[in-house]
Amino acid sequence: MPDARSYRDHHLKAACSNCSVLELCLPLGLSGPEIEQLDTLIVQRFKVKKGATLFRAGDSLRSLYAVRIGSFKTSMLSVDGREQVTGFQMPGEMLGLDAISTDLHACNAYALEDSEVCPIHFAHLEKLARELPSLQHSLNKILSREIVRDHDMLMMLGNMNSDERLAAFLLNLSQRMDLRGYSSREFVLKMRREEIGSYLGLRLETICRGIAHLRDQGLAQISGRDVKIQNMDGLKQLVAGCHRHQS
Template sequence: MSEARPFQSQNLKSACSNCSVLELCLPLGLTGPEIERLDTLIVQRFKVKKGATLYRAGDPLRSLYAVRIGSFKTSVLSVDGREQVTGFQIPGEMLGLDAISTDLHACNAVALEDSEVCPIHFAHLEKLARELPSLQHNLNKILSREIVRDHDMLMMLGNMNSDERLAAFLLNWSQRLNTRGYSSTSFVLKMRREEIGSYLGLRLETICRGIAHLRDQGLVEINGRDVKILNMDGLKQLNVGCHRNLH
């Protein structure tokens, strides 16, 4: 299936310099004129409805996508057709990096809520990066961050029990939202518990038990998708063996 298309008629284009997540995105550290050159690559921002697919595994690489509003999940299908969630992306993060090595997307990207992305044509981005070392540096940092995230995920799956995995996930979500100016202790999870379980390598019933365990310890209060962290230090103590949170 081809990439998602805008579902509204009005033009959503605006300069990167006016974007609320500029400090978290590809233009980080670029000068004003450099940001203007990067902005010319974004033909038009567009919205992706909740549940709509931005791209599918096997689609050719055309663009990278900076998430401006909303959130996404990425996933792959196992040989028996089961979904394996590989990540969750929020404003300021990039989608589409999985296709750089083969020019084909290796996973599906689906909007968890009504969202908005900035498409950046990859061939044009590569050309501009050769002309702007600061842009190439930022792109390298984003790719490196993906590698670190993969390493952290492997460490979590190999070394943490189910409660520790769930605590690490909540702490990670808290930290990422706090970086974007939102509350670190009260937030709404946009994904289903089944999707969290898939990402953490846990069954749904294990996720439910883990939530009950954290609640019984007075660490968190979770009602549906609403989360309140009651004891941040206590939650962090479950991950004393982990030197850094997942990014």
């Protein structure tokens, strides 16, 4: 009969092939046997309590982390010591990509709720990627997705007014929820309004005004952390209007 420890380890062992967010994560496009090879790199997934740090700026790169359950925020400290939120991550998304170029993490990662991650040892991942072209391709796609996300963010900060930024943020969350099989119209914000403001480059009072504007226009209702999108097309038109102004 197995002892308690081996029983626990067996049940904590990650199984990529049985994961509910497989189609959004690193194994995207891999065959069954290839996923099993990747699975050997994930020694044991682990839990991160709400508010706890997964890694800090300056930490050495050891692993990439696939979010399995919960959500995270990444942030950096500005010159004057204020927190600048750089992103929000959901199940199926990767954390730690910021450290690949220098082998040091450039940002901090905090759990926004009780979460669980699958650590993937980076040196072992690189070795396996050399053996599996499909894994290298998948890794390249994830890195490309990060670059596109950064470009979208720069576009938003450079070209959009506060209401347009908030609308774009809600649309982005809506699309990501939809990809995960959840409602695209009703969802719960895991982050505080101050964190949304930091991410969008807006003051808290501007976020609160923007929420009131979206409500008054019948586009979206945000009560506490509960979001109800009432007019998806209207939100999209608000964001598209920004691009029309620029052209």
